[in-house]
Structures are given as structure tokens and as C-alpha cells.
Amino acid sequence: MTVQVLYFAWLRERIGLGREDVTTDAATVADLIVxxxxxxxxxxxxxxxxxxxxCAVDQTLVDLDAPLDGVREVAFFPPMTGG
Amino acid sequence: xxxxxxxxxEDDFDLGAEAAxxxxxxxxxxxxxxxxxxxxxxxxxxxxxxxxxxxxxERALTDIAKQAATRWSLSGVTVIHxxxxxxxxxxxxxxxxxxxxRAAAFEAASFLMDYLKSRAPFWKKEVTANGSxxxxxxxxxxxxxxxxx
Numbered sequence: 001m002t003v004q005v006l007y008f009a010w011l012r013e014r015i016g017l018g019r020e021d022v023t024t025d026a027a028t029v030a031d032l033i034v035x036x037x038x039x040x041x042x043x044x045x046x047x048x049x050x051x052x053x054x055c056a057v058d059q060t061l062v063d064l065d066a067p068l069d070g071v072r073e074v075a076f077f078p079p080m081t082g083g
Numbered sequence: 084x085x086x087x088x089x090x091x092x093e094d095d096f097d098l099g100a101e102a103a104x105x106x107x108x109x110x111x112x113x114x115x116x117x118x119x120x121x122x123x124x125x126x127x128x129x130x131x132x133x134x135x136x137x138x139x140x141e142r143a144l145t146d147i148a149k150q151a152a153t154r155w156s157l158s159g160v161t162v163i164h165x166x167x168x169x170x171x172x173x174x175x176x177x178x179x180x181x182x183x184x185r186a187a188a189f190e191a192a193s194f195l196m197d198y199l200k201s202r203a204p205f206w207k208k209e210v211t212a213n214g215s216x217x218x219x220x221x222x223x224x225x226x227x228x229x230x231x232x
Contacts, residue, residue, distance in 0.1 A: 009134055009206035010217050036125070059139035075136060075204075078109055079220035082164065082205035083121050083176060 003026075003068065007046075010076035011053065012048040026083075028056050030064040032074065052078055086159045088146045091135065093167040095174055101161055105181040108158040111151035113185040115192040116161075117178050122232045123171040133166040135144070135174065136204035140164070147198045154194065155187040162195060164205065194231055200224040 001060045024050070026032040037044045047053060050064070056075045057066055088104070090096070091219040097117060105114045120187060122129045153195045159181035182188040207218040 002219060006136070008136060008204070009208070043153070056204070059136070059142055075139070077136070077204065077218065077227075078206060080204050081203055081207045081218045081220050082203040083200040 003071055004073045005031075005036075006073065006075040008075065010078060011046050011076050015028075015042050026063070026066070026068055028068060029057065029062065029066050032068060033064070038077065047076075054079055068074075085157045086183075087145065087148045087152065088159070088163075089141060089148060090143065090161075090163040091140050092135075092165055096163050096166070096177065098174070098177060101163065101179055102178060104162060105179045106161045108181060110183055111134045113160050113188040114179065114181045115185070115188040116180075117192050118195055119175040119177070119179070120174045121171050121175055127213070128171050128209055129212065130133045130170075130210040131169045131173075131175070132208040133169065134208070135164075135166045139204050143203045144199070147195060147202065149155045149156050150198070151191045151195050154173060155182065155191040157182050157191055160191070160195070162199065164199070164203070166205065172203060175181040193214075197224070197227045197231065201228065 002021050002023045005022045007015050012018050022071060023043055024035055026035055033047050037047050054077055055062055057071045058073050102114060102116050151160055157180055161179035163191050166178040170191055178192050180188045180191040201224045209216050
């Protein structure tokens with residue numbers, strides 16, 4: 001399946017792009033991260049400290065073990081700093 | 084029935100007009116507004132850049148406002164949050180609540196701020212002459228959510 005993957009804040013800067021289409025067989029968000037990290041150093045670096053990464057699937061916050069079945073959009077970002 | 088007003092914008096907003104809008108209900112006895120501004124703590128801040136997640140931002144703010152309207156008896160809830168490049172002193176955001184009595188208005192405004200801080204997809208970057216730094220989230224902000232559970 002193909003999902004649109006979005007990156008925000010310093011994750012976007014480290015990876016060097018804001019969004020991309022990713023074709024994957026990953027079952028969960030965590031599996032997708034493993035695939036992305038294996039691609040290139042910039043991905044590996046961006047995901048090296050997972051305590052600093054949050055995730056949303058289809059614009060809803062989820063844990064990393066969330067399933068990807070039927071998901072169209074996955075976003076990775078640091079902890080939010082609104083207000 | 085609570086009137087929800089959720090705005091995500093690059094533009095500044097009129098605090099007085101927003102407060103007046105919340106006062107409009109005939110049985111509104113209390114209006115609380117909170118405004119967040121760009122502060123320059125260390126000196127030398129040139130700009131604050133605020134990034135957000137279009138689509139999810141509006142959803143998250145609407146969800147937070149609906150939760151507040153469920154927990155307290157409110158005639159109005161306003162949440163306005165800016166993004167883009169803001170100068171020191173600029174308004175970043177506001178929350179406003181209107182109710183019959185002050186306790187609900189104060190508590191709901193506090194609830195909205197606590198959730199907005201760490202559950203709405205905004206990220207701040209401070210730009211100085213020496214470079215730029217992403218603002219780190221604070222453990223206190225995450226811990227603040229516990230008192231509402």
C-alpha cells in the first residue's frame with residue numbers, strides 16, 4: 001500500500017522534506033519507522049531518539065504500535081508546543 | 084448549546100472584538116480570556132516561527148473545545164491560534180470562555196490552555212542573530228493534563 005508520510009519541525013529539517021508518498025508493507029507505525037530508518041542516514045538520525053517523536057495517523061494522535069491497515073496519512077513530529 | 088469559534092490563521096486578531104463577541108449572550112455572566120504573546124526572555128529574539136499541521140490543527144482544536152463544552156456549562160468557546168513568522172510582543176493565540184458564572188469560565192479556559200499546549204499540533208522555533216532553536220516541550224505541560232483526568 002501507499003501512504004502519505006508527513007514530517008514536521010526538526011524531523012522535517014533533518015529528513016529534508018515535508019511530505020512524501022511511501023509504498024510499504026508495514027503493519028504498524030513502528031514497522032514503518034524501521035523501514036524508513038533503513039533507507040538513509042538522514043532518516044536514521046531523525047528517528048534515533050523515539051522518546052522525542054510523536055505520531056498521528058489520519059490526523060489523530062496514536063501510539064507507535066498503531067496499525068497501518070487502511071491508513072492514508074501518517075505524520076511524525078516532535079512533542080507539540082502550542083499556546 | 085455552546086457556540087464554538089475556532090480560528091487558525093497567520094493574521095493578528097482583535098482581542099476586544101473577540102471578548103465582546105463572547106459577552107453577547109443574554110445569560111452570560113462571566114467571560115474569561117487568555118492571550119499568549121511572543122516573549123523575549125534572553126534578549127536578542129528576532130522572530131518566532133510557528134509551524135502547524137493544517138487539517139489536524141483545526142480538528143484537534145475543535146475536539147478540545149468540544150470537550151470543554153461537555154465538561155462545563157458554557158455559552159461560548161473561542162480558540163484562535165496564529166502560525167507563521169511573529170515578532171517579539173506579537174499575539175500568538177487566545178482562548179476565551181463565556182458562562183453564567185466565573186468558576187466554569189476560569190476552569191474551562193485553564194483546561195483549554197493545558198490541552199492546547201501539548202495536544203494541538205503546533206511547533207515553535209526561536210530565531211536570534213546566532214541561529215534558530217526549536218522550543219522544547221516541557222514536562223510540566225504534559226503533567227498539567229493529569230489534573231483533568
